[in-house]
Amino acid sequence: xxxxxxxxxxxxxxxxxxxxxxxxxxxxxxxxxxxxxxxxxxxxxxxxxxxxxxxxxxxxxxxxxxxxxxxxxxxxxxxxxxxxxxxxxxxxxxxxxxxxxxxxxxxxxxxxxxxxxxxxxxxxxxxxxxxxxxxxxxxxxxxxxxxxxxxxxxxxxxxxxxxxxxxxxxxxxxxxxxxxxxxxxxxxxxxxxxxxxxxxxxxxxxxxxxxxxxxxxxxxxxxxxxxxxxxxxxxxxxxxxxxxxxxxxxxxxxxxxxxxxxxxxxxxxxxxxxxxxxxxxxxxxxxxxxxxxxxxxxxxxxxxxxxxxxxxxxxxxxxxxxxxxxxxxxxxxxxxxxxxxxxxxxxxxxxxxxxxxxxxxxxxxxxxxxxxxxxxxxxxxxxxxxxxxxxxxxxxxxxxxxxxxxxxxxxxxxxxxxxxxxxxxxxxxxxxxxxxxxxxxx
Amino acid sequence: xxxxxxxxxxxxxxxxxxxxxxxxxxxxxxxxxxxxxxxxxxxxxxxxxxxxxxxxxxxxxxxxxxxxxxxxxxxxxxxxxxxxxxxxxxxxxxxxxxxxxxxxxxxxxxxxxxxxxxxxxxxxxxxxxxxxxxxxxxxxxxxxxxxxxxxxxxxxxxxxxxxxxxxxxxxxxxxxxxxxxxxxxxxxxxxxxxxxxxxxxxxxxxxxxxxxxxxxxxxxxxxxxxxxxxxxxxxxxxxxxxxxxxxxxxxxxxxxxxxxxxxxxxxxxxxxxxxxxxxxxxxxxxxxxxxxxxxxxxxxxxxxxxxxxxxxxxxxxxxxxxxxxxxxxxxxxxxxxxxxxxxxxxxxxxxxxxxxxxxxxxxxxxxxxxxxxxxxxxxxxxxxxxxxxxxxxxxxxxxxxxxxxxxxxxxxxxxxxxxxxxxxxxxxxxxxxxxxxxxxxxxxxxxxxxxxxxxxxxxxxxxxxxxxxxxxxxxxxxxxxxxxxxxxxxxxxxxx
Numbered sequence: 001x002x003x004x005x006x007x008x009x010x011x012x013x014x015x016x017x018x019x020x021x022x023x024x025x026x027x028x029x030x031x032x033x034x035x036x037x038x039x040x041x042x043x044x045x046x047x048x049x050x051x052x053x054x055x056x057x058x059x060x061x062x063x064x065x066x067x068x069x070x071x072x073x074x075x076x077x078x079x080x081x082x083x084x085x086x087x088x089x090x091x092x093x094x095x096x097x098x099x100x101x102x103x104x105x106x107x108x109x110x111x112x113x114x115x116x117x118x119x120x121x122x123x124x125x126x127x128x129x130x131x132x133x134x135x136x137x138x139x140x141x142x143x144x145x146x147x148x149x150x151x152x153x154x155x156x157x158x159x160x161x162x163x164x165x166x167x168x169x170x171x172x173x174x175x176x177x178x179x180x181x182x183x184x185x186x187x188x189x190x191x192x193x194x195x196x197x198x199x200x201x202x203x204x205x206x207x208x209x210x211x212x213x214x215x216x217x218x219x220x221x222x223x224x225x226x227x228x229x230x231x232x233x234x235x236x237x238x239x240x241x242x243x244x245x246x247x248x249x250x251x252x253x254x255x256x257x258x259x260x261x262x263x264x265x266x267x268x269x270x271x272x273x274x275x276x277x278x279x280x281x282x283x284x285x286x287x288x289x290x291x292x293x294x295x296x297x298x299x300x301x302x303x304x305x306x307x308x309x310x311x312x313x314x315x316x317x318x319x320x321x322x323x324x325x326x327x328x329x330x331x332x333x334x335x336x337x338x339x340x341x342x343x344x345x346x347x348x349x350x351x352x353x354x355x356x357x358x359x360x361x362x363x364x365x366x367x368x369x370x371x372x373x374x375x376x377x378x379x380x381x382x383x384x385x386x387x388x389x390x391x392x393x394x395x396x397x398x399x400x401x402x403x404x405x406x407x408x409x410x411x412x413x414x415x416x417x418x419x420x421x422x423x424x425x426x427x428x429x430x431x432x433x434x435x436x437x438x439x440x441x442x
Numbered sequence: 443x444x445x446x447x448x449x450x451x452x453x454x455x456x457x458x459x460x461x462x463x464x465x466x467x468x469x470x471x472x473x474x475x476x477x478x479x480x481x482x483x484x485x486x487x488x489x490x491x492x493x494x495x496x497x498x499x500x501x502x503x504x505x506x507x508x509x510x511x512x513x514x515x516x517x518x519x520x521x522x523x524x525x526x527x528x529x530x531x532x533x534x535x536x537x538x539x540x541x542x543x544x545x546x547x548x549x550x551x552x553x554x555x556x557x558x559x560x561x562x563x564x565x566x567x568x569x570x571x572x573x574x575x576x577x578x579x580x581x582x583x584x585x586x587x588x589x590x591x592x593x594x595x596x597x598x599x600x601x602x603x604x605x606x607x608x609x610x611x612x613x614x615x616x617x618x619x620x621x622x623x624x625x626x627x628x629x630x631x632x633x634x635x636x637x638x639x640x641x642x643x644x645x646x647x648x649x650x651x652x653x654x655x656x657x658x659x660x661x662x663x664x665x666x667x668x669x670x671x672x673x674x675x676x677x678x679x680x681x682x683x684x685x686x687x688x689x690x691x692x693x694x695x696x697x698x699x700x701x702x703x704x705x706x707x708x709x710x711x712x713x714x715x716x717x718x719x720x721x722x723x724x725x726x727x728x729x730x731x732x733x734x735x736x737x738x739x740x741x742x743x744x745x746x747x748x749x750x751x752x753x754x755x756x757x758x759x760x761x762x763x764x765x766x767x768x769x770x771x772x773x774x775x776x777x778x779x780x781x782x783x784x785x786x787x788x789x790x791x792x793x794x795x796x797x798x799x800x801x802x803x804x805x806x807x808x809x810x811x812x813x814x815x816x817x818x819x820x821x822x823x824x825x826x827x828x829x830x831x832x833x834x835x836x837x838x839x840x841x842x843x844x845x846x847x848x849x850x851x852x853x854x855x856x857x858x859x860x861x862x863x864x865x866x867x868x869x870x871x872x873x874x875x876x877x878x879x880x881x882x883x884x885x886x887x888x889x890x891x892x893x894x895x896x897x898x899x900x901x902x903x904x905x906x907x908x909x910x911x912x913x914x915x916x917x918x919x920x921x922x923x924x925x926x927x928x929x930x931x932x933x934x935x936x937x938x
Contacts, residue, residue, distance in 0.1 A: 058824075135618070135640060138826050139628050181816050181823060183836045195837035202814075203838065206845045209852040212920040215906045219924055222901045223844075226932050229893050236779055240835050240933040244844070247837035301824075306599045306615040359612020360602040402640050 059303030063369030126391035129368035129407025159189030368407035459523025537827035565669030604676035652677030714739030784815030847930035
C-alpha cells in the first residue's frame with residue numbers, strides 16, 4: 001500500500017503555491033521539514049506500533065454495581081446497604097474469585113465484556129484510587145488526567161508521553177481525542193498538538209461559494225497565508241493560528257485516508273443510538289487510516305447518578321450497556337482489520353460511589369472503583385494460570401468515614417504498567433515517581 | 443506602549459459588552475472613558491428592549507431552539523450590553539443544563555432570574571422583579587435565589603433532598619456544588635488552602651433539606667413546576683455545623699456563613715476572592731495577580747465601608763479607571779488578549795454586520811453553529827460550566843469558527859442575510875484598498891498589519907470572475923463577501 005508522503009500531500013493541498021507572495025519563512029512548521037520525512041516517521045520514533053485507546057467514564061462510575069460480590073459476607077453487606085440498588089444475585093454474571101477468594105461477577109448488562117473476559121481479553125483491576133481522595137468531580141478528574149494527586153498541573157500524563165516519545169514529530173494526528181468538544185486534560189502537551197474530532201464526516205473546512213466555484217483556490221491560499229502570519233510575542237494569537245493550521249492539515253489527511261481505508265462490514269455493528277459506540281467507530285476509522293496515531297481518547301458521560309440510578313432516562317444500567325456494546329464492536333472491528341494485537345483499551349473514572357445508597361435511590365460521590373483493561377495482549381483469564389482479576393474487592397467494613405471503599409491499587413500503577421509494558425516508555429519519567437508494575441499485560 | 447483613549451474605549455465596549463461599533467467608539471471617546479464605564483455599569487438607566495419571550499404554550503426541544511434564538515437576539519440588539527453579558531456570566535457560573543431539568547421552560551425562568559426578572563417564591567416573571575438581586579446586586583441574596591430556582595432544584599436534585607440523619611441529607615449533590623462551584627471553590631483562590639471539608643458538605647446538605655420545587659398544578663393546563671416550595675415535613679431542623687458555625691432551624695443562615703467565611707490568617711473572605719477571580723478572568727485576563735483578586739474581594743467584603751456583597755461595586759472596580767484593578771483591566775497585558783467565547787464570536791459578528799432576518803421561524807442554524815464551536819447555550823457540558831480561554835481553541839472548534847464565518851457570508855442556505863451592497867454604497871467604497879480598510883477596521887477595530895492588508899487587497903484584485911467592480915453584484919457576492927469571510931477566519935477575529 002502506498003503511503004502519502006508529507007511532501008506529496010503538501011504539494012497537492014496547495015501549500016507551495018505562493019501566489020500571494022508569501023516567503024518561505026511564513027511556513028514554519030510545514031515546509032521546514034526534511035523532504036524525506038513521511039507521515040509514519042512519528043510511529044517509527046516510538047519503540048513499537050502499539051496503540052492505546054482510553055475510555056473515560058465521566059461522572060464517577062458506580063464500581064460496586066459494576067463488579068459485584070456474589071456471595072459471602074461482602075454480598076450480605078452490599079445488599080444490606082443498598083436495599084433498592086443492589087443487583088439481583090441471580091442476574092450477576094460470574095467471573096470467578098479474586099485473590100482473597102471473593103466470588104465476583106459483572107453487572108448483567110456487561111454480557112459481551114464477560115464473553116471477552118472468558119476469552120482472556122479482559123483484566124479487571126480492583127480497588128483503584130489514590131490517598132486522600134477528592135470527592136469533587138473536577139478536582140478528581142484533574143488528578144487522574146495529570147497523574148498528580150498533590151497539585152494540579154497544566155499538562156496531562158498522555159501529553160507528557162507524546163512529548164517524550166515523539167519529540168519534534170510533525171504528525172498532526174499522533175493522538176486524537178474523539179470527544180467531540182473539549183480536549184481532555186490528559187492529552188494537553190507542551191509540544192504536541194492534539195486534534196479533537198467529533199465526526200470525521202464533519203471534520204472539514206467549508207470555503208465554497210456555490211455560485212462562484214473558481215474563486216475557491218485563491219480563497220484557500222489567502223486563508224492559509226493569513227493564518228501563517230506569525231506574531232511570536234503574542235501567545236494566544238500563536239496558539240490559535242497554529243491550531244487553525246493543524247485543523248486544516250489534519251482534516252485534509254483524514255478526509256482522504258479514512259474513506260480509502262475503512263469500509264463498513266456487516267459482521268461489525270456499532271449501535272447507532274449509542275454515543276460511545278459512535279465515537280469508537282471514528283477511532284477505528286482513524287486506526288484504519290494508518291496515519292501514525294498512537295493514542296485515541298473517547299468518553300462516555302452520565303455516571304453522576306445521585307438519584308433514580310435505575311429509572312432515569314439515562315441510567316446506570318444503560319450506560320454499562322453502552323460500554324459493553326461499544327467495546328465489543330470495536331474489538332471485533334480491530335480483529336477484522338487485523339489490528340487487535342496492536343490495540344489496548346483502558347477505562348477510568350474519577351471516583352466510585354459510596355457504599356450505602358442515598359435517600360433518593362441514587363449514590364453520592366465515593367472513592368475507589370474497579371477499572372478494565374481490554375485487548376488481545378492482556379494477561380486475562382486463562383484456566384489455572386490467571387484469574388484475570390487483579391487485586392481484591394475492597395472491604396465493605398473498613399471504610400473511610402464517609403462510607404467510601406478504600407483503594408488498594410494506586411491509579412498510577414495502572415498507568416505505569418501501561419506505559420512500561422504496553423507503550424514501552426519510561427513510566428518514571430512521565431509519572432515522576434516509582435509505582436508498582438502490575439502483571440496484566442502478557 | 444500604553445493604550446490610547448480610543449483603544450481603551452473599544453476595549454471596554456468589547457469586554458463589558460459584545461462588540462465595539464465605529465460610532466460607539468467615537469461616542470465613547472467624546473464622552474470620556476469614565477462616563478462610558480459609568481453608563482455601562484448603571485445600565486438600568488436605559489430602558490430595556492427585550493423582545494417578548496418564546497411562547498411557553500408547549501415545551502419541547504423546539505422551545506430550546508426558540509429560547510436560544512431569543513437570548514441571542516437579546517444580546518445582539520440589547521441597549522444594555524453589560525446586563526446581557528452578566529446573564530451570560532451567571533449562566534456559566536451557575537451552569538445548568540436543559541438536559542437535567544424537569545421541564546425545559548424552567549431554563550427560560552432561570553434566564554430571567556439571572557436578568558433580575560423572576561421570583562422563585564411565586565413563579566412570576568416581571569420586569570424587573572423587585573427584590574431579585576440579579577444580575578449585579580447582592581451576592582448573598584443571589585445564592586438564596588439560586589437555591590430556590592426550579593431549574594437548579596431539578597438539575598442538582600435538591601428538590602429531593604430530605605431529612606435523613608444527623609450526618610447528611612438524603613442528597614448532597616446541590617450542597618456540594620454550592621460550596622465547590624458556586625461560592626467558595628475547593629481551595630481559597632489566593633491562599634491555596636482547602637475552603638471546606640466533606641463534613642461541611644454533608645452538614646450543609648442537611649440545612650437545605652425540604653428546599654424543593656412545587657409540582658405542576660394539574661388543574662391548570664400547560665402548567666409546569668415553576669416555583670420554590672419549602673417542605674417543612676422533609677426539613678431537618680438541625681443543629682448543623684458548617685464552616686465552624688453551628689446554627690439550626692432554617693437553611694437561610696447558610697448563605698451568611700458562606701459569604702463571611704474567612705480562612706485562618708486571611709484578610710479577605712474566601713467567597714469574595716472566588717467571585718473576584720471569576721469576574722476578572724471573565725472580563726480581564728487569565729491568572730490575575732493575587733493583589734487584583736484581593737482588591738476585588740475587599741470590595742465584596744465592604745472593607746472601605748461600601749455595601750457588602752455588591753457585584754455592581756466589583757464591576758465598577760474593574761471598569762472605572764483609576765484603581766489597581768482597572769489599571770490591570772486597561773493594561774497592555776489585557777488588550778486583545780481574551781479568546782472570544784463562541785457566543786462572543788457570533789454576537790460580535792452580528793452586532794458589527796447587522797444582518798436582517800435574524801432567527802426567523804425555527805431556524806436552528808445559529809444554535810447549531812454555537813454547538814459546533816463548543817458553547818451550546820443552555821446545555822453546558824457539566825455543572826462546572828464552560829472552560830474558557832484557550833479551552834475554546836482546538837481543531838474541531840477552529841473548523842467550526844471558520845465554518846460559521848463561511849455559512850454567514852458565503853452560504854445562502856441560512857435565513858440570515860447581510861446587506862453587503864448597502865454597506866458598500868453607504869460607505870462609498872470604490873477601490874479594493876478602501877474596501878479592505880473599511881471592513882478590516884469594522885471587524886477588528888485595529889489597523890491591519892501590512893502583510894494582511896496587502897494579502898487581502900491581492901485577493902480582491904485576483905479576478906476569477908472579471909475585474910473588481912463594487913457596483914457589480916458579482917464582486918459583492920463573491921469577492922467582498924469572501925473578504926469578510928477571510929477577515930473572520932483569522933486568529934485576530936477570535937480575540938477581543
